[in-house]
Amino acid sequence: MESKSRRTFLKETAGAALGLSCGGSVLTAACTSGEDSHGGGPVESQWAMVIDMEKSQDPAVREACYEACIQAHNIPRIEDPEERIRWIWDEEYQDVFPDQVHDQLPDDVKHAPVMVLCNHCMNPPCVRVCPTQATWKREEDGIVMMDMHRCIGCRYCMAACPYGSRSFNWRDPRPLIDKDAQGNVASDFPTRTRGVVEKCNFCAERLREGLQPACVEAANQVPGGEGALMFGNLADPGSEVNQVLSSQRTITRRVALGTGPNVFYIV
Template sequence: MEKKTRREFLKEAGTAALGLGWALPLAAAGCAPRGHNIAGSQRQWAMVVDLEKIQDPAVREAAQKACARTHNIPHIPDPQEEIQWIRVESFEHVFEDQIHGAMPPHELERSVLVLCNHCTNPPCVRVCPTQATWKRESDGIVMMDMHRCIGCRYCMAACPYGSRSFNWRDPRPFIETDAEGKFLSDFPTRTRGVVEKCNFCAERLRDGLEPACVEAVREVPGGEGALVFGDLTDPHSEVSHILRETPSRARRVTLGTGPNVFYIG
C-alpha cells in the first residue's frame, strides 16, 4: 500500500517536473531586462549624422581614415574578414524597413555612414556570457574589454545592425604603419579571436577630445557638422538641439534597442 502511494507520488511529481523543463531557462530570461550591466546610464553620448553633408565622398573618407588611424584598424582585403568600425552602406540597405517602391533610385542609393549605435538597450550586452561587452553607466557607451572576450561571437548574432567585427586572423600584418614600421597610434591593436567595434572614441573622450571621425570631417570643406557628437541627456547639447528642431530617423527602432546614432537630411 505504502509502496504504491509513493510510486503514485513519483509519477505525479515527475509529470509536473517535466513541465518545469522551461522554468530554469525562463527564470534566466527573466533576469535579462534588468541585468546588472544594463542599468540606466547617467549620461548618453549620441551622434547625429547629416546625410546631405556626407554625400561628399571626401567627408566620408576623412571620417573612415581618422577612425582607422586612431584605432589601428587593419585593412583586410577579404570583405568577409574585414574589420569595420564605421562603414559606408546604401540608404536602401541601412533603412530597409523605411523604404518603399515609389522612392526614386537616387534616394535609395544615397551613401550612409553606419557605426555602432551604442544602444540604450543593447542586445549584444544582454547575450555576452562574460561581460566582455557592457553598457557604461557613466556615459552610455557600449564598451568592449578585449582582455575578457572569449570570441564566441554571440554578440554578432545578436546585433541587429551588423556593427561588430571578429578578428578571424592576426590583424597586425594588415595595420597601416609609418616608414619606421611603427603603428600610427598607440591604441592597442587587437589579437585574433576577439570581437571589436566602434567605441565612440572612449579613450579620446577621457582626454577631453571629440571622437576622431567628428573632428576629421570638420577639417574637410563642407564637412562642418556632418557628424555632431554630444550628450543626449543634456537638453542644451547640440545633438539635443538638432534632434528637437529637425526631423530625424534611426535604424530599426521597432526592435526596441534604442539606437543613439541619428540621421538627418
C-alpha cells in the same frame, strides 16, 4: 503494506515539492540576474551622434572620417569583404533604412551612401547574448563597450546585432596595420588579436580626455564638412545633439526592432 505505500507516497510528494521549489527559485534567480546584468538598464548619461546625411554626401568628408578612425584605433586594412574590420563605413540608403524604401524612390536616393557605425543602442541585443559580458552597456555614459580580454570569439554578438556593426578578427591584424618608417603603428590604442570581435567604441579613450570622437573631429576639419557629424550627451539639455534633435527631423535605423539606436540621421 498499505502504510508503507502511503509512506512512500508522502516521501515522493515531499521530494517533488522540494525539487520544484528549488528549481523554481533557481530559474527565477537566473532570470533576475539576467535582467540585472544584460540589456538596457538605466544609464546615468548617454553619448549620442547626429549624422547630417546631406553634408556627408561629400566623399571627402566621409573619407576623412574613415581615415581618422583607422588611424585612431590601429584598424587593419583588409580588402577581402569577408574578413575586413569596420568601425565606421558607407552603406547604401536602401540597406541602412530598408523600411523607408518604396517603389517611387529614385535610384540615386536608394543608392546614396550613408555613414554607419555602432548605434550604442539603449537596449543592445549584442549585450544580451554575450556569454562572458565581454561587451556591456556602460552605465556611466551609455557606451556599448568591449573588453577584448574577455572576448572568446563566439560571435553571438555579431549574429544578434541587426546593423552588422561588428567585425571578427579572422587573422592576426598586426601585419595589416599601417606603420611608419620605424615600424610603429599610428596610435597607442591596443591592437586586437586573432579571434576577437571588435566595433566602434564612440572613441571612449578620447572622450576620457575631453576630446571629441576622431570621426567628428575629422569631419569638422574638412571644408563644407562642419557639422556633418555632431556628438554630445543626451543627458545634457544644452548639448548640440539635443538642440538638433529637438529642432530638426531626424530618424534612426530600424526603429521597429526596439533597440533604441543613439546614432541619429538628419533627413
